[in-house]
Amino acid sequence: MTILDSDPSITRRLVLRGAGSVALAGLGIVAMSAPTVLAAANDKYPEDAFKQKNDKEAIKLLYGRTAEPSDKIKLDAPEIAENGAVVPISVSTSLADVTSIAFVVPENPNVLAAYYRIPQGTLPNVANRLKMAKTSNVTVLVEAAGKLYSATKEVKVTVGGCGG
Amino acid sequence: MASSIRVRAIANGETTEVQTLIQHPMDSGFIKNDKGDFIPAHYITELAFEHNGKPVFVADWGTAVSKDPYVKFAFKGATKGDDLKVSWIDNKGESDTATFKVQ
Amino acid sequence: MRNLPNARTLIFGLLVHSFVCGNAFAASEADFKQAYAAADAAERQAGTLRNQWLVTEAALTDAKKAAEKGDFDRAVAAAKEAEALAKASIFQAESEKEVWKNLEIR
Amino acid sequence: MAHVDGAGKRVSMRWLSILLAALLPAATCAAAADDTDPAKEARAFRDFFVKKFPNVKLDDFANGPYSLNEDMRRQWEEKEQFPPYEFSLESGKELFAKPFANGKHYADCFTNSGIGVRQNYPQFDVKSSKVITLELALNQCREANGENAISYTGEDMAALTAYMAFTSRGKPFDIKIPDDPRARAAYENGKRYFYTRRGQLNFSCATCHVQNPGERLRAEVLAPALGILNAMPIYRSEWGGMGTVSRRFITCNSQVRGVPLEPQAEDYRDLEYFLSYVANGLPISGPGSRP
Numbered sequence: 001m002t003i004l005d006s007d008p009s010i011t012r013r014l015v016l017r018g019a020g021s022v023a024l025a026g027l028g029i030v031a032m033s034a035p036t037v038l039a040a041a042n043d044k045y046p047e048d049a050f051k052q053k054n055d056k057e058a059i060k061l062l063y064g065r066t067a068e069p070s071d072k073i074k075l076d077a078p079e080i081a082e083n084g085a086v087v088p089i090s091v092s093t094s095l096a097d098v099t100s101i102a103f104v105v106p107e108n109p110n111v112l113a114a115y116y117r118i119p120q121g122t123l124p125n126v127a128n129r130l131k132m133a134k135t136s137n138v139t140v141l142v143e144a145a146g147k148l149y150s151a152t153k154e155v156k157v158t159v160g161g162c163g164g
Numbered sequence: 165m166a167s168s169i170r171v172r173a174i175a176n177g178e179t180t181e182v183q184t185l186i187q188h189p190m191d192s193g194f195i196k197n198d199k200g201d202f203i204p205a206h207y208i209t210e211l212a213f214e215h216n217g218k219p220v221f222v223a224d225w226g227t228a229v230s231k232d233p234y235v236k237f238a239f240k241g242a243t244k245g246d247d248l249k250v251s252w253i254d255n256k257g258e259s260d261t262a263t264f265k266v267q
Numbered sequence: 268m269r270n271l272p273n274a275r276t277l278i279f280g281l282l283v284h285s286f287v288c289g290n291a292f293a294a295s296e297a298d299f300k301q302a303y304a305a306a307d308a309a310e311r312q313a314g315t316l317r318n319q320w321l322v323t324e325a326a327l328t329d330a331k332k333a334a335e336k337g338d339f340d341r342a343v344a345a346a347k348e349a350e351a352l353a354k355a356s357i358f359q360a361e362s363e364k365e366v367w368k369n370l371e372i373r
Numbered sequence: 374m375a376h377v378d379g380a381g382k383r384v385s386m387r388w389l390s391i392l393l394a395a396l397l398p399a400a401t402c403a404a405a406a407d408d409t410d411p412a413k414e415a416r417a418f419r420d421f422f423v424k425k426f427p428n429v430k431l432d433d434f435a436n437g438p439y440s441l442n443e444d445m446r447r448q449w450e451e452k453e454q455f456p457p458y459e460f461s462l463e464s465g466k467e468l469f470a471k472p473f474a475n476g477k478h479y480a481d482c483f484t485n486s487g488i489g490v491r492q493n494y495p496q497f498d499v500k501s502s503k504v505i506t507l508e509l510a511l512n513q514c515r516e517a518n519g520e521n522a523i524s525y526t527g528e529d530m531a532a533l534t535a536y537m538a539f540t541s542r543g544k545p546f547d548i549k550i551p552d553d554p555r556a557r558a559a560y561e562n563g564k565r566y567f568y569t570r571r572g573q574l575n576f577s578c579a580t581c582h583v584q585n586p587g588e589r590l591r592a593e594v595l596a597p598a599l600g601i602l603n604a605m606p607i608y609r610s611e612w613g614g615m616g617t618v619s620r621r622f623i624t625c626n627s628q629v630r631g632v633p634l635e636p637q638a639e640d641y642r643d644l645e646y647f648l649s650y651v652a653n654g655l656p657i658s659g660p661g662s663r664p
Contacts, residue, residue: 045209050226078448082594082664083610086230088451105228109194113228116237122220123179127236127451131192131228158589170459185455231613232457317640319632320573352573359570367568370579372421373414 046115055106059141062102062115063148067141070095070149075140077155081132084157090127091151095144098124102143107136132157171264173248180242180266182213182221185234186252192227207255208233214249215242215266242266294343299334302346306330309353318360323352411550411560411650418651422599426587434600435658441587442594449662458535458608458660461528461615465536468529473518479533482514491534491541492657495548495646497556504559504642507534508617525636526623531606531615538605538659546603546657548650563647566640567598572631578644593664600652602645604661611664618645 052058059067073093081087091101101124103113113130124142132138132155139152168187173180186208193205211223211233220239242248246266253259294302306327313319326349334342422434426441433440439449469479469487480486484493494507505513511533512522523529550556570577581590582598589595605618616624619636622644626633634641 045224050224079444082445082448085613086452086457086610088448090236090451108228109192110227112226114226115224117219117222117224119219119221121241122237122239125236125238127234129230129234129452131190131230133194170455172455183455185457185459187460232460234452234455234457236454317634318571321627321630321632322573324632356573359575363569363571367565367570367577370568370577370583371564372418372583 046112049115050110050112052111053109055104055111055139058104058112059102059148062112063141063143065148067148067150070142070151073140073142073149073151075138075151075153077138077153080156080158084132084134086129087132087155087157088127088129089138089140089155090125091140091142092125093142093144093149095124095142095149097145098142100141100143101126102141103128103130104139104141105130105132105136106139108133167262168260169250169252169262171248171250171262173242173264173266175242175244175246175266178240179238180240180248181236181238182248183234183236184211184213184250185232186211186260187232188252188254190227190229190231190233194227205255208252209255211235211252212250213237214251215239215246220248294339296334296339299330299339299342299346302343302350303327303330303334306346306350306353309350309357313353313356313360316357316360318356318363320352320356323349323356326352411557414564415651415653419599419654421583422586422597426597431654432656434597435603435652435655437596437601437604437661437663438587438594441597445594445664452662456608456660456662457610458606458615458662461532461606461608462535462539462660464528465532465534465539468533469536473515473520475518477518479511479514482510482517487537488540489544491538491659492544492546493548495642495649497549497551497553497559497646499551499553499556502555503639504563504646506618506637506642506645507537508619509637509642525617525619528615531617531620534606534617535615535660538657541657542659543656545654546649546652548646548653550650559643559646560650562640563643563645566644567647572626572629574629576629578625596663598648598651600655600658602648603652603655604658604663606659607661607663609663615660 046062049058049061052061056066059065070093072095073091075089075091077089078087089103091103098118100115100117102115104111105113108131114128116126118124124144130138135154135156135158137152137154139150142149142151170185170187171182172184173182188208189206190208191203191206193202195203197203205227207227207229208225211225212219213221221237223235225233244266247263248266249261249263251259251261306323310319310323310327313323326345330342330345330349333339333345419431422429423431429440436449439446472478480488483490491507494510495504496510497503498505508525508530511530512525515522550560567578570580579598581595582601586595586597602618605621606615607621608615612620619641622641623633623636
């Protein structure tokens with residue numbers, strides 16, 4: 001870890017102190033000038049897919065097709081999540097021409113967790129940290145050369161990350 | 165101005181590995197507070213990375229991404245000193261943008 | 268885990284206890300006041316021993332709430348439960364004054 | 374024990390027998406030795422864990438449950454690539470540097486301006502005859518400079534101690550018990566607190582962290598008592614945020630269904646003194662992250 005002696009800009013005062021719901025208020029002004037990067041990414045946020053309670057429905061809405069399992073996808077997730085609030089999950093694949101990667105957790109209240117668009121020149125490897133409400137399969141979907149592939153692994157969760 | 169975004173972008177040969185941590189509650193809307201009321205959903209919906217004006221990675225997120233979210237990816241074509249622009253926007257319309265140097 | 272059965276025994280004891288403590292007669296406000304005072308005194312003694320239990324506090328709160336609603340049967344039962352719990356915590360603290368040494372790594 | 378009426382007596386007798394049943398197994402392993410040299414005790418404490426976990430390197434006990442469980446260790450190492458306490462650490466660095474209203478700084482209250490000193494806390498202060506933890510020292514510094522004390526369980530205290538721990542990473546705990554009966558008494562009191570069973574569950578700190586480290590209690594893998602404070606303060610996924618030593622002790626008490634003491638109560642400070650002393654020689658690893 002070098003954060004304390006590297007980029008001085010990193011030590012700037014934080015607006016986002018803690019999880020306070022009003023913590024983001026200071027950013028309202030920025031929100032006015034919609035981020036250009038987001039504008040440049042012209043694909044629309046798949047809002048309906050993110051609302052789905054059923055994994056098959058979510059995949060259908062997102063891709064309009066079903067996936068076939070592939071052994072060219074390496075899904076890395078723990079056997080037992082130390083806490084469902086933070087489950088490190090990563091994927092890499094040797095499939096060519098990958099255009100998107102999505103993570104689905106069928107036992108979560110909203111099954112679609114994340115959808116990553118992979119432009120040309122970006123490697124088909126993603127690591128992220130997801131919440132899991134309870135023990136569930138985790139399915140990763142890889143869209144490659146116009147086809148849809150998947151890999152699945154079970155993660156045991158004893159302390160859920162969704163509360164309630 | 166202060167930033168909620170932390171980025172480590174390290175070039176190694178032709179590949180640049182990017183790790184990002186964002187300070188955000190990522191409230192799912194499924195958790196109750198001490199009073200038993202549901203804390204309203206408040207989560208980042210889109211996170212985008214741009215190198216030389218070209219998007220290199222776009223994340224669409226739902227409620228199941230962990231608090232203070234982390235993501236790692238890698239892309240080709242950047243060299244040390246290049247700018248990497250990072251932006252996010254959440255379901256309440258709040259947002260943040262910051263630019264980092266590839267190291 | 269060698270020590271978990273202890274916890275289970277205690278929790279089981281509690282369940283049994285609340286079951287056997289059901290009251291057959293109708294209690295009055297005076298009954299409640301007496302039962303509550305006894306429980307409160309015991310809990311304060313546990314406090315001087317720095318060993319109060321969360322369940323005792325919860326039972327005391329229950330007793331008060333039930334009394335406010337005029338449900339003195341429940342209030343007395345909860346106060347008696349609180350007293351028994353407070354006494355158990357006092358017993359625990361008193362016996363631990365010496366017994367803790369048995370666990371020490373030497 | 375005096376009882377008001379027959380029903381009360383029945384209940385108490387039942388409780389007595391239950392409690393006795395709970396206590397007896399422990400009572401049978403009594404050791405008669407009355408050798409109470411703290412240095413010797415610390416060695417015995419360390420040897421106990423080294424023997425119990427022969428595959429764990431001594432310094433690694435500073436990493437808590439991650440020293441004992443491979444699957445969890447991988448998740449932890451992944452998280453350490455960009456640890457969740459990083460925002461708190463940065464905020465701590467800023468808070469630490471920010472001058473008080475009188476122009477003085479936290480740095481003025483500490484040796485070496487507060488950098489790389491975390492391993493020397495807690496200290497026994499002969500003047501006030503009490504154990505001074507790092508958290509207490511920070512608030513004493515504030516108050517000496519006309520500032521209000523901050524919450525021992527809050528984010529700012531966690532951030533400040535995170536920063537001070539970070540500048541001390543790798544430095545071995547170096548806790549001193551001065552040749553003073555009061556210092557020795559504080560250590561003994563901390564030890565007593567550590568081994569004393571409490572709460573409705575009838576657990577002591579040692580029940581979980583001496584007898585059962587590495588085991589799962591519900592979902593959590595219990596950390597060994599040796600080195601358990603080296604990683605403080607910690608980001609706990611369960612909390613979704615940072616917590617100080619004070620916060621950790623309080624939650625431990627609640628988890629065994631006991632009413633917690635107030636933060637920085639004498640018993641808690643003495644407990645911290647004892648636990649830090651027996652970890653002498655093990656490196657500071659804080660701030661840490663835990664499930």
